[in-house]
Amino acid sequence: MKTPDILGHGLTQETLELGSDDEGPVVATLVSRACASGSSRALLYLHGYNDYFFNTELADRVNAEGLDFYALDLRKYGRSLREGQTPGYVEDITTYYEELDAAIDRIRGRDGHRHLTLMGHSTSGLTATLYAADRPGVDALILNSPFFDMAGTWMAEFVAEHLLAAVGKLRPRTLVRKEGPPYYAWSLHRDFGRGGEWSYNLEWKRERSMPSYAGWMRAVVKGQERVQHGLELSCPSLVMYSSASSTLDAWDEQRAFTSDIILDVADMDRYADGLRPRPTELRVAGGMHDLLLSRPDVRAEVYRQLLAWLAEA
Incomplete structure (x- = not known):
């Protein structure tokens, strides 16, 4: 059953019951809002x-x-986190x-959408x-700073990926x-x-x-290894990321925001480069980790190019 979402703005939310694991009942939450004219196209x-x-x-x-909008709070995140659960914890990415x-059964089967774009940020x-x-049910894929490898030096990567x-x-x-x-949060939250x-x-x-746990890290590494060996996708894709990375040991406003x-x-x-069909890549000058939370002029350009690509997908 849909109820008004915590964000307001005409958004609704519905709970997806997912059974139980060793921490109790598990749910996800589907947030949605249709466009004013109705549409056969949706973005999740x-x-x-x-x-x-x-x-x-x-x-x-x-x-x-002109697309209907959906967002999914995955199990043990945000709206879907329940008392006693370990936030964000899974031992296999395919659990999601x-x-x-x-969600896609509702988007396609119940709500009747014929074209679905899946958009994921970072780990997602x-x-x-x-x-x-x-899965065959995705018509277009947009990746916003995807987590394709463990960041750090080769030694840090060796320890993380093997030990x-x-x-x-x-x-x-x-x-x-x-x-x-705390620097990333400082660059985002107004408070x-x-x-x-x-x-x-x-x-x-x-x-x-x-907190991050070894089982979660192993799940991520296993997923990354599949991507690193090359993957055949069933749809066109857009991969977006900043033109630069920085490592902060102290607050640095210029680098944090660009x-x-x-x-x-x-x-x-x-x-x-290992994805097939070969993706469209967008390198964003001045982009932050979540490109859609970048400074206004930067994200305006991100939206311009993202939406232009989506119109043709």
Whole structure:
């Protein structure tokens, strides 16, 4: 049953029941809003890690282009997080296929859409890529700074991908990182007084991220390995990322607002080349990690090119 969403703006939400796991009942949440004229085309948005859907500007722009808009809060994130659950935790990326299947069944079967664009940010860029390779029901794929490789030096990558992946299999609940630096949140949320322009729930999208566990990291690495070996997709794709990455050891306003301070964009560029059909790539000067949360002039250009591509997809 659809009910008014917490964001207002005419958005609704509905709960997707997904059974239970070792932490109890599991749900996902489908947020939606139809465009004014009705449409046979829809876009389904997937948020990243330490994240949930809150970007009403995205919904506005998609609706204005004549598409119905949907967003999915995945299990154990945002609207779908239940008491006693480990936020964001899965041990296999394909676990998310259950809620994606359920959402797409509603979008296509119940709501009658004939064309579906799947859009994923960061970790969900990885999830969306795998889903589009494994399932036939996606007509176009948009990736916003996809998480195609572990960021860091070759040594950090070796430890993460080999040692921690092994630990993830034997002791999946081993804590890898309790929290991260606050700089990305400072660049986004207006309440930190650093120039961010967004307002969102800091319990659901935390200042210092949320704890990361070995089992989750192993799941990500396994998914990344599939992408890194090359994937055949069933649809055209657009891969978008900043033109530069930065590593911050202290607050740096210029770099925080004009580069990806979460992931290495070189990895996105490298592994996008292994997707088939060959994707359209968009390198965004001045782009932040979530390109759609970049400074106004930058994201205006992102929307211009994204929507132009979508009109032809």
